[in-house]
Amino acid sequence: MNCPECDASLNIPDDAAVGEIVSCPDCGADFEISKKEGVNVELKQAETVGEDWGE
Amino acid sequence: MSKICIVFDRLRSEEKMLEKQAIELGHNTTMLDAKITQFNTDSQKNDYDFGNVVLERCISYFRGLHFTACLEFLDVPVINKFVVASNCGNKLIMSLCLKKNNVPTPKTYFSFSADAAKENLEKVGFPLVLKPVIGSWGRGVIQLKDNDTAEAMFELRELTNGPHDRIFYLQELVKRPPRDIRVITVGDQAIAAMYRKSSGGFKTNIALGAEPELCDITKEIEDVCVKASQAVGGGILGVDLMEDEKNGLVVHEVNNTVEFKGLAKVAKKNIPKEMVEFALNSTRK
Numbered sequence: 001m002n003c004p005e006c007d008a009s010l011n012i013p014d015d016a017a018v019g020e021i022v023s024c025p026d027c028g029a030d031f032e033i034s035k036k037e038g039v040n041v042e043l044k045q046a047e048t049v050g051e052d053w054g055e
Numbered sequence: 056m057s058k059i060c061i062v063f064d065r066l067r068s069e070e071k072m073l074e075k076q077a078i079e080l081g082h083n084t085t086m087l088d089a090k091i092t093q094f095n096t097d098s099q100k101n102d103y104d105f106g107n108v109v110l111e112r113c114i115s116y117f118r119g120l121h122f123t124a125c126l127e128f129l130d131v132p133v134i135n136k137f138v139v140a141s142n143c144g145n146k147l148i149m150s151l152c153l154k155k156n157n158v159p160t161p162k163t164y165f166s167f168s169a170d171a172a173k174e175n176l177e178k179v180g181f182p183l184v185l186k187p188v189i190g191s192w193g194r195g196v197i198q199l200k201d202n203d204t205a206e207a208m209f210e211l212r213e214l215t216n217g218p219h220d221r222i223f224y225l226q227e228l229v230k231r232p233p234r235d236i237r238v239i240t241v242g243d244q245a246i247a248a249m250y251r252k253s254s255g256g257f258k259t260n261i262a263l264g265a266e267p268e269l270c271d272i273t274k275e276i277e278d279v280c281v282k283a284s285q286a287v288g289g290g291i292l293g294v295d296l297m298e299d300e301k302n303g304l305v306v307h308e309v310n311n312t313v314e315f316k317g318l319a320k321v322a323k324k325n326i327p328k329e330m331v332e333f334a335l336n337s338t339r340k
């Protein structure tokens with residue numbers, strides 16, 4: 001799978017689940033896994049960090 | 056068989072560990088993305104698949120808080136309860152809860168305009184620690200050493216002008232070793248603790264790269280943490296302590312959605328297991 005932003009190759013671990021974030025090693029963009037069926041993975045733009053994020 | 060639901064907005068290793076534990080314990084386990092869940096004023100518990108109890112684990116505080124309100128509206132048991140999330144989410148409210156319940160906590164000053172905050176600074180003197188009332192991971196926490204830094208910080212707040220920028224939370228600078236203590240409490244019991252060391256600056260947050268190191272839970276730590284947990288209303292919490300040279304252990308914060316990935320690697324107790332068991336037991340009472 002390639003980065004929707006810069007086309008670099010994304011390494012998505014086999015045990016990655018829907019809702020997890022993958023970061024592009026080249027451009028640093030964050031994507032959220034929105035669908036995963038076997039090897040078919042769909043990504044969406046991850047939310048940006050909010051002021052109220054954290055513990 | 057018991058059924059547990061884990062609500063998330065960003066799946067971190069913590070949520071995956073909780074899921075794995077719940078499954079290993081033989082519970083029917085569902086993961087629910089808060090971002091794609093709908094509620095309305097006619098919603099009924101039976102419309103959903105929440106099971107016996109929900110663990111609310113959103114990374115966004117306000118999302119988690121409002122989601123919890125909806126769950127409680129449906130009479131779904133949720134950890135943490137709305138009142139606990141609300142007590143912990145705002146540093147001013149939390150400081151008041153701690154002090155009211157005789158939990159040792161640093162002296163803290165509250166002002167409601169930049170002018171009033173300046174006036175207080177002139178009276179009390181430097182240094183003081185300025186903290187946003189909402190927020191985590193040490194973001195925006197800054198030591199005010201002199202008038203120039205104070206002016207600059209207050210000016211920045213005028214620019215951002217968010218609803219919480221008008222609330223000024225200023226705390227005495229605690230003299231302590233270059234570390235603080237993070238304790239995870241589950242049902243008013245301290246189950247694991249670590250030191251968070253600073254990597255040079257005065258902040259010790261793991262998110263900023265501080266190294267985790269196991270800390271023995273002494274009787275004193277246990278006592279302070281139990282009191283802190285009870286003060287905010289119990290549940291699953293992260294209690295942050297400083298070793299004040301002057302006053303001994305002081306609690307400077309209680310976290311509502313505690314992160315534990317670092318600590319889980321070194322802790323003697325199985326942290327996610329304790330959390331899942333507590334959540335399910337709390338519904339049986």
Ligand SMILES: Nc1ncnc2c1ncn2[C@@H]1O[C@H](COP(=O)(O)OP(=O)(O)OP(=O)(O)O)[C@@H](O)[C@H]1O
Pocket residue numbers: 054055161184186190191192193194196226227228229230234235257258259260261295297307308310
């Ligand atoms: N009054 C104080 N005196 C000295 N150091 C302090 C004081 N308050 C906070 N610190 C240090 O600053 C850092 C951030 O403070 P604090 O924990 O209040 O912020 P936070 O954003 O809620 O972080 P977290 O959610 O990770 O605990 C901590 O490492 C703490 O040790």
Ligand SMILES: [Zn+2]
Pocket residue numbers: 003004005006007008024025026027028029
């Ligand atoms: Zn990229």
